[in-house]
Amino acid sequence: VNGYFLNGHLVLWPPVEQVLKNPQYADYKVVFTGHSLGGALAALAAARTAKQGLRPGEKITMYTYGEPRVGDAQFATNFDSMIKDSYRVVFRRDIVPHLPACAKDKTWFGDGETSRPCDINILNKPYHHSTEIWYPDSMEPGSHYIECTGEPRGEDFTCSDKLKFYYDQSNSYIWDHRHYFTVRVPEYGKTGCDVAQPEGKPGLFENV
Structure with missing residues (x-):
């Protein structure tokens, strides 16, 4: 597991564990979610919840957005x-x-x-868990998406893994990372999820 993500997880885990162990919520299903670094932390929390038997796997759901690779194959x-x-x-x-x-x-x-596929057979190198949901064009309501269940497992080469990235287009890649489902994350959250301010408060990051 990536050390940076693990350190963040260890800091945040105790209060999460406390809630999961509370008998009052013992029968509740759990949904973990997060964007970017938050996605990595959600994945580690979900994995630890299952590993420690705090919830069975069928009671755990996870949705992440722009999640980096958390661990190896x-x-x-x-x-x-x-x-x-x-x-x-x-x-x-x-x-x-x-x-x-x-x-x-x-x-x-x-x-x-295109790029080259990730090699699942090389040990101790970053590798994604399943399942990628790729929106290749837009995230407007009703937009086309692909459930990526092909090979290599977790790194389906028919989805976003096939893309090549170029330095002179880096601003567009960052823009895509910061915008999910037509709102700018996390600035949209700072407004209290005000649908009238999908880019956050006026004046913030106007050129990014």
Whole structure:
């Protein structure tokens, strides 16, 4: 597991564990969610909840948005075996889900228009758990999305993993990371989720 994400998890876990152990909520299902770093922390909390037996896997659901790679292929395999109801939403060319970089399959040769697939067989390198939900164009209501269940598992090469990223387009990748379902995260949250202010309060980050 990535050390930075793990340190954050260890700081935040005690009050979460306290709630999960409260007999008052023993029969409740649990939904973990988060954006960006929050997505990584949600994944670690969901995995630990299942691993410690605080909830059975069928009572755990996870939705993350722009989640980076949390652990390696072994972590991903263990996560997928414990938690089936897990969805990593990725918007268009959001670059954060492609960080930290996975180990690429060096035996694969394409047409130069796409990246290379991640190699699940290389140990101790970043690798995603399942299941990516990719919105390749827009996140307006009714927009087309793809449930990415192909190969390699967790890193379906027919979805966002096939994208190549270029330095001179980095601003657009960051824009995609900061905008999910037509609102700017987290500035939208700071308004109390005011639908009249999807970009947050006027004057904040106007040029980003």
